[in-house]
Amino acid sequence: MDDAGSLRERLVEVGVHLVLTEGTAALGLREIARRAGVSHGAPRRYFPTHHSLLSAIARRGFADLEARFAAAMAGLTSPRDRLQVFAREYVGYALECRGMFELMFRHELLDSDRHGADGPRLRESTLPLFEHLATLVAQCRENQRRENQRPKKQGRDQADPPEDPSVTAAAFWANLHGIAQLWTWGSLQLVLGASGPPGTERLDRLVAEVLDAHLGPVVP
Structure with missing residues (x-):
């Protein structure tokens, strides 16, 4: 170099x-x-600008987060298991690296057009993250669709999942981001009667609730 x-x-x-x-x-x-x-x-x-340096720093955060996803998902084949790991790692990263997480989603850095053609393009750094999430959601939906095509057990009536996985992925992402932000602010601790960072069990329960809310519970 x-x-x-x-x-x-x-x-x-x-x-x-x-x-x-x-x-x-x-x-x-x-x-x-x-x-x-x-x-x-x-x-x-x-x-050329302070923002362009901050944008380069924030891109490291996205690279680090993607590396954590890859390491945590290694060996997992189930889309739902991979999505659960995605959710846990996303919230965990937000709580562990609060400064970097805040920088990664600074609106004045994400506003690419504001800085002109040669300005920072941090907004585009979020696209691989979202595409990864949307792909996992789509794979989960496809598994659900196949499950729904099997003869249903008596008394079980499961509706077909929504067609557009990107909408579900966007809502899922917003939900995860909200958990991270509300825990950082102390709001979730207040309503849940908790203190300090969430332990593995509590974080897993929150993630499980998000999965069930957006994809439906796993039906044996």
Whole structure:
């Protein structure tokens, strides 16, 4: 890697460390430059705006989250099991890496058009995440469709699932994001009579409720 690429990488690495350890408030351009050991004007050579540097830092968050999905899903073949892992990892990441999660969904960074043709394109970084989710939902729907084509047991009347998995995926994503945000704010702890971060059992129960709400319960 050349010197320019090395410095660019170092600026991003410093920003990732800052947001993970000190939160988004620490991501001033001067502070990132100081921690990287360069003049406060040096980042402008590689990132024309402060937002473009923040966008590059946030993309690391999306890459990290995707890597966590891949590792957690390794060996799983059931779409519903994979979707459950997706949900658990998404909420878990949001609670573990609160600063990065907040940065990843900052609206002024996601608003690509606002920055012009050469501006940051962080919004597009969410597309692979959503497409992954929508694919899993579609696979679950297909399994449901096949199940519904089998002779139904007496007394069982299961309606065909909705046709558009992207709508279900969008609602599912919003539900997961809401759980993460409400837990961060302390609202879920208040209504559930809990304290601190959710343990594995409580998080699994919340995720199971989301799955059942949007895909229906698993029928033996």
